[in-house]
Structure formats: C-alpha cells, structure tokens
Amino acid sequence: MKKTHFLKLYASTFIMMLLAVFSLHAQVDFMEYNGKVIDGKSKKTLEAVSLNVNETNISTITNSEGEFTLKVPKKYLDSKVVISILGYNTRVLPLSELSKKDNKIMLYEAITELSAVSVSAYKNAESLVKKVFNDKNKNIQDESVYMTAFYRETIKRRNRNVSLTEAVVNILKQPNASFQRDAIQLGKARKSTDYRRLDTVSVKLQGGPFSAIYLDVMKYPEYIFTDETISSYNFSFDEPTTINNRSVFVVSFTPKNNSLSINYNGKLYIDVNTLALVSANYALDVSDINKSKNLLVRKKPSDVIVYPLEANYKVDYKAKGNKWYYSYSNLSLKFKVNKKREIFNKVYTLSSEMAVTDWEVNTADVRIKNKDRLRPTVIITDAISGFSDPNFWGEYNLIEPDKSIQTAIDKIRKNIEKQKGKAKTVNGIP
CATH class of the missing domain: 2.60.40.1120 (Carboxypeptidase-like, regulatory domain)
Known part of the structure; x- marks a missing residue:
C-alpha cells in the first residue's frame, strides 16, 4: 500500500472516530x-x-x-x-x-382564610412591613449562592420590535446581609438590533441583567424603601392570598404626599408564618413629569429629554427549607423621547425579565473573576448568528418566547437566510 493512500485512509478513519465521539457527546441528556x-x-x-x-x-x-x-x-x-x-x-x-x-x-384559585390570631397580630400594616425589612436576614438567603438564570430584553418602537437580547447568565448571589454586590457573568447570548429604528435613542437606558437583579428588594432595599422613606408611605391590608399552600398577607402601599423625589405604589406579599417577602409588584409614579423626566437614563445628549410614561416592576422569591431565595423579576418601561428641533416624539417600550433556572449553595467558594464580570453599564455584544440555530440554548432552561417575540425571532432568521443567499450569489455559488 502506498504511503499517501495509507495516510488518506488513516485520516479518514480518524475523522470518522472523531465524529463518533462528537455524536456520543451530542446525545441529548x-x-x-x-x-x-x-x-x-x-x-x-x-x-x-x-x-x-x-x-x-x-x-x-x-x-x-x-x-x-x-x-x-x-x-x-x-x-x-x-x-x-x-x-x-x-x-x-x-x-x-x-x-x-x-x-x-x-x-384553581385558592380560598384563603387567616386565623383570628394571624389577623389580630398585625393590625398595623406599616409595622408589619417595617418588621419584614428589619428582620429580613432571618428569612432570606444568608449564604453565597451560585445561580444560573435566563435573561431576555426587548425594545419596541411603538408596537414594532427593534431590539431583542437573550442570555444565559451566571450569578454569584452574595449573602443577603453582606455589603458585597452580586456578580454576573455572561454565559451564552444572542442579540439583534435594528439600529436604523433606534437612531433617536442616543441615550443610555438603565437596562441589562443588573436592572433585573437590582429588583431584589431584600438585597437592595435602597431602590424602593429606606429607613427614612418607608414612613412616607401609607400601608393598608388587602384580602390575603396563598402560594404553595401557605397563607400570605397582602399589603398595598401609596405615597403619603409628593415630598419624595421618587414615589412608588404597589403591593407586597408577605408569608404569614415566616414574615418573609414572597413577592412585590409596584410602579413608579410618573404623574409629575418634572420629577420623572430623564429618570430612566444614565447618559443622554443635551438636546434629548426622556419622559417615562409607565414603569412597572415585579420580583418573586421561592422558599427552600426555611429560607427564601431570589427567583424571578421583570420590568416594563414605556417612555417618550423628545428631541429638540424634531416635530414628532418617539415612544419606546423596554421590557426585561430574568428567571433563575438552577442554583446551588456556593460551598466550593466559586468566584467570578473581575475580568469575567459584567458591568452595570454593559451592552451585550451582537451575536445575530445565534438566532439561526433553533437548538441554540441546548439543555438550558429558558422563558418560552410569546408570539410577538417568536415573530421577531422568525424575522431575524429570515434576514439571516437572505444574507446567506446574497453571500452565495456574490461568491458565484449557485
């Protein structure tokens, strides 16, 4: 056998072996x-x-x-x-x-009846809320936790999607009592943006995975309640509810007056037995445009004013044993961009959500290196090719896209196919 023929046969056999190995590892587990x-x-x-x-x-x-x-x-x-x-x-x-x-x-909806003892124990809703925040370290995660989460962010101009970002991120969640901030590492991501339709939004919006993680009000209470501002709200009890067959207090809150620079109104859901926060739904008061203008941006040109029209927030916690852990958060911001010397204002909606899909207590003391950490000002790099692969996420759990997002993904895939078709024509490939 000639040496060249032997080498070709050897190479062919070696490649087949490699393919077999790759196929074995590619099997869905x-x-x-x-x-x-x-x-x-x-x-x-x-x-x-x-x-x-x-x-x-x-x-x-x-x-x-x-x-x-x-x-x-x-x-x-x-x-x-x-x-x-x-x-x-x-x-x-x-x-x-x-x-x-x-x-x-x-x-099926649950019928919740609190015992007379539970009702009489906290007749003052404000004192209950203060106790929740004062005693939070007793009920909320008190160890370092390593989380995997799925993040999605969309920006719409009017009703049209102009930007779609999806990512799997790793979160090093610091103990609740720690002054250390949580660290986030980008795992896998894809993004597509129509910059032609974002030409007037030359502003730095407060978005990205950090906007979702900062909704963890037990870790970052300063973004909604502080010792000084909590007394500036009226608190009242609503009808109780249930989650995981546990009774939950429902407390509504509204600002007492317009003295604060930022006001919110919403509901807090508090576990009756542990007095841990189960969930919070709240909204920014945007009625005073002089107070709220430019509130949702970090950086902008001098000739641009951003007026928030709506700003809604939600955070959920999940119990494991006798502790509660951050589980899910979302925000929806609708804002108007007013640029000088332009006749028409532009209205945009930014929505983002993050769901923890797996986590473990960080007993191995896993750390995220500084060079691998995302910054709160991060803009995830475009990776449009990811949308062409329907199995892009593999074994990662994700939030299923709704119809509007799925339509946007389908359009991105069509554009990728068009780009591939043009590339083949240019290269003379039939």
Whole structure:
C-alpha cells in the first residue's frame, strides 16, 4: 500500500472516530416538556407560573401567554414537578404523567382564610412591613449562592420590535446581609438590533441583567424603601392570598404626599408564618413629569429629554427549607423621547425579565473573576448568528418566547437566510 493512500485512509478513519465521539457527546441528556398553564375555571392563560422539579432547584416559568418549556436531566425523570403561583392551589404532577408536547395544566384559585390570631397580630400594616425589612436576614438567603438564570430584553418602537437580547447568565448571589454586590457573568447570548429604528435613542437606558437583579428588594432595599422613606408611605391590608399552600398577607402601599423625589405604589406579599417577602409588584409614579423626566437614563445628549410614561416592576422569591431565595423579576418601561428641533416624539417600550433556572449553595467558594464580570453599564455584544440555530440554548432552561417575540425571532432568521443567499450569489455559488 502506498504511503499517501495509507495516510488518506488513516485520516479518514480518524475523522470518522472523531465524529463518533462528537455524536456520543451530542446525545441529548435531558427530556424536554412543553405546554400551557391555565385557570381551571375561566380557562385564561396564567403568566409567571413557576414549574419546579421537586427536590431540585431546576425550574422555569410560563411566559405572558401561559406557555412553558421545561428541560429536565434524565436522572430526575422519576421526580415530580411543582406548579405554583400566587392566589392558586399548588399542583404536584409526576413527570411520567406529562407528555413531551401540548401539556395543558389547570390551576384553581385558592380560598384563603387567616386565623383570628394571624389577623389580630398585625393590625398595623406599616409595622408589619417595617418588621419584614428589619428582620429580613432571618428569612432570606444568608449564604453565597451560585445561580444560573435566563435573561431576555426587548425594545419596541411603538408596537414594532427593534431590539431583542437573550442570555444565559451566571450569578454569584452574595449573602443577603453582606455589603458585597452580586456578580454576573455572561454565559451564552444572542442579540439583534435594528439600529436604523433606534437612531433617536442616543441615550443610555438603565437596562441589562443588573436592572433585573437590582429588583431584589431584600438585597437592595435602597431602590424602593429606606429607613427614612418607608414612613412616607401609607400601608393598608388587602384580602390575603396563598402560594404553595401557605397563607400570605397582602399589603398595598401609596405615597403619603409628593415630598419624595421618587414615589412608588404597589403591593407586597408577605408569608404569614415566616414574615418573609414572597413577592412585590409596584410602579413608579410618573404623574409629575418634572420629577420623572430623564429618570430612566444614565447618559443622554443635551438636546434629548426622556419622559417615562409607565414603569412597572415585579420580583418573586421561592422558599427552600426555611429560607427564601431570589427567583424571578421583570420590568416594563414605556417612555417618550423628545428631541429638540424634531416635530414628532418617539415612544419606546423596554421590557426585561430574568428567571433563575438552577442554583446551588456556593460551598466550593466559586468566584467570578473581575475580568469575567459584567458591568452595570454593559451592552451585550451582537451575536445575530445565534438566532439561526433553533437548538441554540441546548439543555438550558429558558422563558418560552410569546408570539410577538417568536415573530421577531422568525424575522431575524429570515434576514439571516437572505444574507446567506446574497453571500452565495456574490461568491458565484449557485
């Protein structure tokens, strides 16, 4: 046998072996479940429902249309999934009862009755809220935790998507009592932006994964309540509710007057037994445009004024043992950009959300190096090619895109195909 022929045969065999190895590693090591969660009575879809694999920290949430995708490592296929949301009875289903696609899970509203002792213990809603924040270190995560989370951010001009960012990030969550800030590392990301339609937004918006993590009001109370400002709000009890079969106080709050530079109104959901914050939903008071103008930007040209029209925030916590951990947050900002010497104002909406999909106590003392840490001013680099791969996220859990986001992704994929087609024509490839 000639030497050259032998080498070719050897190379061919070696490549086949490599392909076999790659194929072995490429085998899917998880099961994927898709479906929708709905109200069992009204049949309306339910948003931000948590689906958690029992006795693990693997989870996901439903999107704005009640849809979910849950990826479960095969070693946990004998487990159950816990489906829960505020105000509804929790359901626990064996994974073996779920099909791979088109699952329809129904939840039913819970009837909550607090005992006379619970009601009489806290007649003053303000004193209850103060106790929640003063005693937070007793109930909230008190160790370093390493989290994996899925982040999505969209920017719309009017009703048209002009920017879409998705990322898997690693979060080094510092102990709640620590003065150290949480660190975030970018794991995998893709982004597509139509800069032609963002030409008037030459401002630095307060966005990115840090905007979502800073909604953790137990770790960063200064962004909503401080010892000085908490007394500037009126607090009152609403009808109680339930989550995971636990009774929850519902406390509404509104500003007493217009003395604060930033005012909020909203609801706090407080676990009756532990007095831990379960969830918070609140909104920025944008009624005074002189106070709120330029509030949502860090940097802008001198001839641009940004007026917030809406600013809504939400954060959820999840219990593990006797401690509560940051689980999910989202924000929705609608703002008007007014540029001098331009007749028409531009209206934009920025929405972002982040869901923790897995986590573990940082017993190994894992750290994120300074060079790998994202900065609060980060702009995630464009990686448009990621949208061409429908299996881009692999085993990572994510928030299923709603129809508007899916439409945007489909358009990006079509544009990529067009670009590939043009490239082939230019290169003379038929």
